[in-house]
Amino acid sequence: MKEEFFVSGRNIPNIDPSLHIWHWQIPAYLFLGGLAAGILFFAGLYTVLGKEKEMPTAVKWSTFIVPFALAIGLFFLFLDLKHKMYFWKLYTVIRLESPMGWGAWTLMIITPLSLIWSASYLKELIPGWNWKFEILNKFEVFVIKNRKYIAWLLIVYSAILGIYTGILLSAFNARPLWNTSILGPLFLTSGLSTGAVTIMWMSKNHLERKMMSKIDLILIGIELFLITHLFMGFLASTEVQIESAQLFLGGAYTYLFWGGVVGFGLIVPFLLEVLELRGVKIPAAIPAIMIIIGGLLFRFVMVDAGQLTRYLY
Amino acid sequence: MRYAMAVDTKKCVGCSDCVVACQAENKVPIGFCRDWVVEIVTGKFPEVKVELRSERCNHCKNSPCVRCCPTGASHYSDGGIVMVNGDDCIGCGACIQSCPYDARYSHPEGFVDKCTFCQHRVTRGYKPACVSVCPTNCLYFGDLDNPKSDVSVALQKRKYKVLAPEAGTKPQVYFLI
Amino acid sequence: MSSRRDFIKITSVGGAGLFAAGNVAAKYFNPGKNMKGTIQRTPTYCEVCFWKCSGWAHTNENGELWKVVGNKKDPLCNGRLCPRGSGGIGMYNDPDRLKSPMIRIEERGKQVFKEVTWHKALEYVAQKMEALKEKHGAESLALFNHGSGGKHFSNLVKAFGSTNIVAPSYAQCRGPREAAWIATFGTAVNAPEPTDIKNTNCLVLIGSHIGENMHNTQVQEMSEAIDRGATIITVDPRLSTAATHSKHWLPIKPATDIALLLAWMHVIIYEKRYNHEYIEKNTFGFKELKEYVAEYTPEWAAGITNLKASQIRETAREMAFHAPSTIVHPGRHVTWYGDDVQRVRCIAILNGLLGSFGTKGGFYMQTKASVPTFSHPPYPQPKWSWKDFLDGKFPSAEINVSNAMIDASHPDNQSDKKIKGWIVVGTNLINTIPNTPRTIEAIRNQDLVVVVDTMPMEITGWADVILPECTYLERYDDLRVSPERYATLALRVPAVKPKHLTKPASWIVRRLGLKLGLQDYFNYSDFSEVLDWQLKQMGSSLAEMKKKGVTVVDRPESSLYLPKDEPVQLKTKSGKIELYSQLLEEQGFDPLPKYTAHPEAPDGFYRLNYGRAPMHTFTRTANNPNLSDIMNENRLWVNPQVAENHGLKMNQMIWLENQDGVLSEFPIKVRVTERIGPDCVYMVHGFGHNNKRLKRAHGKGISDTKLITRVAIDPIMGGTGMRGNFVKFLVEEPKKEVES
Ligand SMILES: Nc1nc2c(c(=O)[nH]1)N[C@H]1C(S)=C(S)[C@@H](COP(=O)(O)OP(=O)(O)OC[C@H]3O[C@@H](n4cnc5c(=O)[nH]c(N)nc54)[C@H](O)[C@@H]3O)O[C@H]1N2
Ligand SMILES: Nc1nc2c(c(=O)[nH]1)N[C@H]1C(S)=C(S)[C@@H](COP(=O)(O)OP(=O)(O)OC[C@H]3O[C@@H](n4cnc5c(=O)[nH]c(N)nc54)[C@H](O)[C@@H]3O)O[C@H]1N2
Ligand code: SF4
Ligand code: SF4
Numbered sequence A: 001m002k003e004e005f006f007v008s009g010r011n012i013p014n015i016d017p018s019l020h021i022w023h024w025q026i027p028a029y030l031f032l033g034g035l036a037a038g039i040l041f042f043a044g045l046y047t048v049l050g051k052e053k054e055m056p057t058a059v060k061w062s063t064f065i066v067p068f069a070l071a072i073g074l075f076f077l078f079l080d081l082k083h084k085m086y087f088w089k090l091y092t093v094i095r096l097e098s099p100m101g102w103g104a105w106t107l108m109i110i111t112p113l114s115l116i117w118s119a120s121y122l123k124e125l126i127p128g129w130n131w132k133f134e135i136l137n138k139f140e141v142f143v144i145k146n147r148k149y150i151a152w153l154l155i156v157y158s159a160i161l162g163i164y165t166g167i168l169l170s171a172f173n174a175r176p177l178w179n180t181s182i183l184g185p186l187f188l189t190s191g192l193s194t195g196a197v198t199i200m201w202m203s204k205n206h207l208e209r210k211m212m213s214k215i216d217l218i219l220i221g222i223e224l225f226l227i228t229h230l231f232m233g234f235l236a237s238t239e240v241q242i243e244s245a246q247l248f249l250g251g252a253y254t255y256l257f258w259g260g261v262v263g264f265g266l267i268v269p270f271l272l273e274v275l276e277l278r279g280v281k282i283p284a285a286i287p288a289i290m291i292i293i294g295g296l297l298f299r300f301v302m303v304d305a306g307q308l309t310r311y312l313y
Numbered sequence B: 001m002r003y004a005m006a007v008d009t010k011k012c013v014g015c016s017d018c019v020v021a022c023q024a025e026n027k028v029p030i031g032f033c034r035d036w037v038v039e040i041v042t043g044k045f046p047e048v049k050v051e052l053r054s055e056r057c058n059h060c061k062n063s064p065c066v067r068c069c070p071t072g073a074s075h076y077s078d079g080g081i082v083m084v085n086g087d088d089c090i091g092c093g094a095c096i097q098s099c100p101y102d103a104r105y106s107h108p109e110g111f112v113d114k115c116t117f118c119q120h121r122v123t124r125g126y127k128p129a130c131v132s133v134c135p136t137n138c139l140y141f142g143d144l145d146n147p148k149s150d151v152s153v154a155l156q157k158r159k160y161k162v163l164a165p166e167a168g169t170k171p172q173v174y175f176l177i
Numbered sequence C: 001m002s003s004r005r006d007f008i009k010i011t012s013v014g015g016a017g018l019f020a021a022g023n024v025a026a027k028y029f030n031p032g033k034n035m036k037g038t039i040q041r042t043p044t045y046c047e048v049c050f051w052k053c054s055g056w057a058h059t060n061e062n063g064e065l066w067k068v069v070g071n072k073k074d075p076l077c078n079g080r081l082c083p084r085g086s087g088g089i090g091m092y093n094d095p096d097r098l099k100s101p102m103i104r105i106e107e108r109g110k111q112v113f114k115e116v117t118w119h120k121a122l123e124y125v126a127q128k129m130e131a132l133k134e135k136h137g138a139e140s141l142a143l144f145n146h147g148s149g150g151k152h153f154s155n156l157v158k159a160f161g162s163t164n165i166v167a168p169s170y171a172q173c174r175g176p177r178e179a180a181w182i183a184t185f186g187t188a189v190n191a192p193e194p195t196d197i198k199n200t201n202c203l204v205l206i207g208s209h210i211g212e213n214m215h216n217t218q219v220q221e222m223s224e225a226i227d228r229g230a231t232i233i234t235v236d237p238r239l240s241t242a243a244t245h246s247k248h249w250l251p252i253k254p255a256t257d258i259a260l261l262l263a264w265m266h267v268i269i270y271e272k273r274y275n276h277e278y279i280e281k282n283t284f285g286f287k288e289l290k291e292y293v294a295e296y297t298p299e300w301a302a303g304i305t306n307l308k309a310s311q312i313r314e315t316a317r318e319m320a321f322h323a324p325s326t327i328v329h330p331g332r333h334v335t336w337y338g339d340d341v342q343r344v345r346c347i348a349i350l351n352g353l354l355g356s357f358g359t360k361g362g363f364y365m366q367t368k369a370s371v372p373t374f375s376h377p378p379y380p381q382p383k384w385s386w387k388d389f390l391d392g393k394f395p396s397a398e399i400n401v402s403n404a405m406i407d408a409s410h411p412d413n414q415s416d417k418k419i420k421g422w423i424v425v426g427t428n429l430i431n432t433i434p435n436t437p438r439t440i441e442a443i444r445n446q447d448l449v450v451v452v453d454t455m456p457m458e459i460t461g462w463a464d465v466i467l468p469e470c471t472y473l474e475r476y477d478d479l480r481v482s483p484e485r486y487a488t489l490a491l492r493v494p495a496v497k498p499k500h501l502t503k504p505a506s507w508i509v510r511r512l513g514l515k516l517g518l519q520d521y522f523n524y525s526d527f528s529e530v531l532d533w534q535l536k537q538m539g540s541s542l543a544e545m546k547k548k549g550v551t552v553v554d555r556p557e558s559s560l561y562l563p564k565d566e567p568v569q570l571k572t573k574s575g576k577i578e579l580y581s582q583l584l585e586e587q588g589f590d591p592l593p594k595y596t597a598h599p600e601a602p603d604g605f606y607r608l609n610y611g612r613a614p615m616h617t618f619t620r621t622a623n624n625p626n627l628s629d630i631m632n633e634n635r636l637w638v639n640p641q642v643a644e645n646h647g648l649k650m651n652q653m654i655w656l657e658n659q660d661g662v663l664s665e666f667p668i669k670v671r672v673t674e675r676i677g678p679d680c681v682y683m684v685h686g687f688g689h690n691n692k693r694l695k696r697a698h699g700k701g702i703s704d705t706k707l708i709t710r711v712a713i714d715p716i717m718g719g720t721g722m723r724g725n726f727v728k729f730l731v732e733e734p735k736k737e738v739e740s
């Protein structure tokens, strides 16, 4: 029999017996960041491709969600901070090695960008809208003229943001479950997928809907592939990672992950979308909502389960 | 200069004086701790082995907590001591997540706290509180660059290990075995 | 800006260099912010146990207690306090402390405590004491004490006319070994034990679990011995921490130690592994011993102790190989099975055979500073004392026997020497003396029970009057003089003002003395005057000692040990080391120790074993905020096989029932561990408090004392053997009988 325990100390709330420093705020923040990244990515993409006309929801209307998503996300991050009044210290230094810092700065850039972007379409959304100050009008003219360049920025920064939501976790190699380079692309894909279905859901344009649905099917495919890879990687790795994979292969998170995230959040909506594309009448909202819930759940599960995994020594 | 500590598992009796003294010295609130004691029992009666270890922040040379800190609150100080500047800390918890040893905790006042190698004592020529109190004298502290320091001498004489070397953190707390 | 000035202030106070904790602490102790004064250190000696390590109590800039650290000059701690000493600040900070004097009153048919003024409380006590004297004589007052307060109260009680003064540190603790040592070496072991562990090559621990038993010097020196590669041999049914660090661990079957010890003697004698010349010159009764142990072979002992004969042989040889630098430790808490004097006699005989008495690496010769007595009138001569009550019983008891004082207080006491009033100072008798129901019956038979304590313990619940003493950090007490390698003096000075309405014992006895017309015995207005006078007599002063905390009188190393070439001259009958004890023979006991089998556990029961946890002292620290943070309950150690047989799981809560049907009051968590064998279960003494006013400790773990109802009294000195109790596991909460 092996016995291992703390004789003293280490009975600290939220650290022992298992880490629980991050609660709902961080996964919600990661989810919103991913969603925003997804939407902005497509807005940038179709602008660069010159498809503003064909893809109006992707380029214009859906982006109105983004500043809100980012602001709420940042607020959640703020809620998570334990030393809140020192929040501003985040912006006194640039620490490239810190994913947290990276994210803060990415948000610092992408939030105004998204604001500017959607604002520049405000007159199209609300006819007769008038900027009160002349300078804003002038700025609007400038933005509209340079949309293509801004679109490039959006593509770059949304990709960074999307990857960041995964890297924030994977940078912590102390948590074996997170310690995998697949998490970045996986969260990026998931973010793009939630963005895509949001556009699909909002879109009134049949062709645009079809387009986003097709893209989403590809994204779901990639996601499933990455998830398979994730587990193959774990099982071929160190003891701690094998153990962390067990959380999903018979352990506490098995049902939630395979039933909730993969089944409810990926495979069922995938099938629904395929049927839709084949002409079966299914409201776009249904797969969209399932994917969004799935994406949210995914982040909750990963953040929660990751904190349970640790090094053995 | 490279500060380090060695813990003699052959002498430690698990009395936890290091924990009590640290709490008093550093006003660690009750319910929290900067160091702690682990007991590992292996074997079958009467062939039983026990390892007792006083653990704390390893002041890693390649420290993920410093790397991931967005504000620079966690930083390397003189002699490689990993410090947290409470007034720069936003309490994001990233460093807590990043430490493979769970050496950090969130102070009730919001900032993150952990072992400082008693920098306030060490810079004045005293040993860390835990080292200076340990009744079995099983903690050694000092400068690894100085071959005559307590810790260097201990590491020259004895076999040792570090915790979770595979985490790649290059810990600077050594366990004499 | 202000920091430079502050720095100068700080260094000029401390000299040795004092400083505030950095980082987080800086948030609280930022110089300049809230700063009223400087960091100060005040000498004290620790009262968390009776080792009495000298230390410095530090207060911060606001005059608040910060920490206590050891005094480097003190040979009892070498600048290192044990965890309990470091956690001593918790005694001061404990929010549950006694805060005001209290008197028990009857309110609507219920007994309740009412807070009263000191004047009222002492007036009440004085009146009751006078009444007691009138009715039963002054001798009917007993003082139960342990710790520094005891000395002040002894003065009062003796002045009052009674010498029935007793501490649990004899008959519940080290009494048997003192009797055994006196029978063998003509001198008691005394505390601190004169074991020269730091120089030894071989340390033999028989159920003495140094490392859990945190008596400071012993722990420090054992660690030094480990560093030097000394051999440690531990005999313990449980893998004690000391055993984990030992070369040999002998997992003995409990209660069979005498068999092992006799076999060890057999090997040493019959393999001729002793120093003939030494034995010839210094010992008495070798021939008798040799004949006596002839039949006690390792093979014989193996059958009794469940040890391997080869291991018994090997360890005996190793002891002999290192002799005389071998210590067979006499132990300290040695009241186990009722034949304890004889067991420790075996240990003494072994040391005699090995030649370790008065030898480097064995036992050194103690020395002690003598402090002049502060003048007071002679004490009145009592008509009877505890010796008379014993009337020839327990002939080896050199000091008073607590359980005999309980007998004298009990309604079944048929003699005319009756105890009718108790003053209890610093001892939690309910959890300290086994067979609690009897103690309670004795208490109920008293006209007056005064309890002087710092905490609302179980004993305070039985008081008529509770007098709250301040903690050691808030008071002066007598100079510490302990018999040691070096004569030392240590001073205790209040570091902070007494909290609430608490008062030092020196103040309480003086006030009480005044009310009893005994003021001449308390010829001071503040106890510091006594200390100053005493120190001046010795060529120092209070002011000087305040700067040092401790004085150590050096002594040449050679004088620590007996001269090698001269024969020993001891205070035994023969003047030699008595392997064969003439004293015991004369008292009618076996002059050579006999092995007797002790009762074994009935089916389904396990022997109840108990001991110390390094971070707690008996029952006194269970509520200490700092120390309960480190360990807040005791667990029941159970061997995995036993656990499996009973379906017990790790950390499962269970109740215990002993052989007499006594139930544990609370449940205890099971610790399934390979560190204990299948013949006993183990728990740390001091938990399971049932006084609800101990908010942190109430109901945490269980009390071993409650389950110790079968007590084996040692006929030689009256010690209470406590390890002959057996318990069984109850997985469901037992129905409690309604208490009468
Ligand atoms: N079951 C069982 N019984 C035992 C033992 C055991 O292991 N198991 N051990 C035995 C041994 S070896 C010994 S030495 C005895 C010890 O027996 P005790 O000395 O009675 O031990 P404690 O339980 O610590 O009780 C000390 C009491 O003193 C109070 N106190 C603490 N500091 C002060 C102070 O400064 N002033 C005053 N006035 N009071 C103070 C505490 O609050 C507490 O009520 O117990 C013996 N009894
Ligand atoms: N931390 C701490 N240290 C203390 C104290 C404290 O309260 N706390 N109290 C101090 C005091 S006053 C005293 S008296 C000492 C007591 O300390 P010691 O004298 O060292 O200890 P004991 O309580 O006699 O013995 C406990 C050990 O005896 C073992 N044992 C039980 N039964 C048997 C048996 O039949 N044979 C053998 N060989 N071993 C057996 C137990 O498993 C346990 O390991 O501790 C002192 N030091
Ligand atoms: S103080 Fe020393 S002996 Fe005690 S637990 Fe800490 S390191 Fe071990
Ligand atoms: S032990 Fe943890 S907190 Fe300490 S330096 Fe290493 S990673 Fe950082």
Ligand code: SF4
Binding pocket: B068, B069, B070, B071, B072, B073, B074, B084, B088, B089, B090, B091, B092, B093, B094, B095, B096, B112
């Ligand atoms: S909690 Fe504080 S120290 Fe830790 S990473 Fe965040 S800002 Fe840095």
Ligand code: SF4
Binding pocket: B021, B022, B023, B025, B026, B034, B035, B056, B114, B115, B116, B117, B118, B119, B128, B129, B130, B131
């Ligand atoms: S070095 Fe100082 S801060 Fe670190 S554990 Fe020891 S006492 Fe605590």
Ligand code: SF4
Binding pocket: C046, C047, C048, C049, C050, C051, C052, C053, C077, C080, C081, C082, C083, C084, C085, C086, C214, C215, C216
């Ligand atoms: S051994 Fe520990 S508790 Fe006892 S006096 Fe010394 S420091 Fe205090």
Ligand SMILES: [Mo]
Binding pocket: C169, C172, C173, C174, C332, C333
């Ligand atoms: Mo004792």
